[in-house]
Amino acid sequence: MKLTISDIAKMANVSPGTVSKVMNQTGSLSSQTIEKVKRVIEETGYEPSFSAKSLATKKSNLIGLIYVGDIQAQINHPFFNEVVNAFKNMIGQLGYDILMFSKSQAGKQNHDYLDRCNYYQLDGCLIIAGDKIEEATYKLDKSHIPCVGIDIELIGPASSYVMTDNRKISARVVDYFHSSGVKDIAFIGGAVDSNISNIRKEAFIHYMNRFGLNINPNWIKHGDYFKESGYKAMKEILAEGSRPQAVYTVSDMMALGVLKALKEADISVPEDIMVIGCDDIEVCRYSEPKLATVKQDKEKIGELAAQMLHKLINGEKEVISMLVEPELVIRESAIIRQ
Template sequence: MKMTIKEIAKLAGVSQATVSKIINNYDDVGAKTKERVLGIMEEYGYRPSYAAQSLVKKVTKVIGVIYAGKINANFNHPFFVDVMSTFKKTMGMEGYDLLFFSNEQFHKNDENYLARCQHYNVDGCIIIGGDEVEPSVYELDQSDIPCIGIDLTLTGSHSGYIMTDNAKISALAVEHFYMLGQREIGFIGGKQSSNISRERLEGFRDVMQTYGLPVKENWIRYGDFFEDSGYEAMKELLKLDHVPKSVFAASDLMAMGAMRAVKELHGSIDDFSIIGCDDITASKHTDPPLTTVKQDKDKIGRMAAYILKDMIHDQIERTAVKVEPELIVRSSCAPGRRVR
């Protein structure tokens, strides 16, 4: 026989509200009462329904998903695809569903994320950072709805964020060039309006200065994290009288575009060293295989899920986490590669 919360309450000699508090991990129920109710639930194999979880606290088990700013880029980029895949799986195992919000109409009317999240009564939100983030994102961030940002700094009292240590990403790339004896290094970043790109460029400048290496402004170019922009940026570098033969691109896709430009204009990439960032699946299949700074996409996705869940249940306060990157050495920039 399938038990109901009413029957569990009756067997335990408590109110339905007390059972619901126990289901929702409230801490104002006595230990003995909690033990008795949980024992009965286990004995009868009772699993709480969404309705039961909502009797005391209005719980929908729905997480809002927002791709802030330039939505098309974020939906297509392999890094965010992998992070969200892990996040979805982890939250799904906790019983949550995902609700994706559109932002195509934001420049046409006054609708906002906070009102829509309240309308659907989401338990929390994950916000993926992009370029030109809508002001409405920060209104949501400052609300009482728990939010976790990916590559987006949130400051609200019910918010947190997680990202890779971007300065460390650049440091690993430059240090690798330096240890290979390569001293003239160019940089291809994302858009200048991108916070992530700015952090990686600042990290690049800092570590170059640490090792006494020259930072030439005409060796710094910008793209949009995608392949074609890396291709165009590298073509600009290749037109210079003095070309940097070592280039750090702030994404794997831009690094792949840079390698394509070198092959097209030079016929071979043998005299160049290129490092990307992200360690997307395709990076190991390029010709030559791409040296890259790995972002731990699985860890970021799982950690985002755990942090958001804990914030929803008031188990932690506002938090910010930076994940350590890792250098993955492959043939595009490896010991023995000749750069003349």
């Protein structure tokens, strides 16, 4: 006969809720109570069913993973892949499974994000943001469902967010170029309406002005975070006639496209033009030349998101949104040649 959570509670002389707290590592229990329940579970070989845990805790132990905005760009981009992998590893250790939302269902009657969360009785959601955020995202943010956003500032009653400090990304790049004697810097951002890209662009302009560096409007271009758009943007800059001394792109993928365009134009990197990207994806270490970048701590972002969501689910009120420090990583593409 299969044991139930009530059976374990009777054997340990505690309530089913106490057994649930021990299994889910939540609540305040004495070490003696925890050990007593664990001993019964171990001796009986009890394995809680999904329904048992759900009934005892009024939780499904399911987390929704929602890509909002331009889903194709996010799913295919190495940055988001690494963040989500770190999140999945940590949230799994905390006792949750993940339900990924199908984009094709969004917007249909009774199938917006909030409706679907309620239908599946999700405990909370991780929201990965791209460009052109749907209104349904903000409806979910305003709800009772605990949510953590990555690259989107959620401000709802049960929400929080974690992202890299995007202003500091641009600050690190401009400061490095300025201290290296570089004055003429091109900027290649994401889409014109990309919130994250615009934060980095505004910070780039701010720090260029702060250091007294001239901004050439012809050297400010936009792409889509992928290699081909970086390649195209660099070709357009070269077609202007005058050349910058350095190029800063808001993604490593676009920076790889820049390197390709410069190689085709027989322009040496970093001797003629230096290049710095952003994200520190794995391929940076193997490009030719090796790509300098601003590292976003993808593992830390994913793990923090999981821990924050777990706290929100368990009723912690003071879950503070976090900005993660970026790190400038100088490799061959931005080394100053003497």
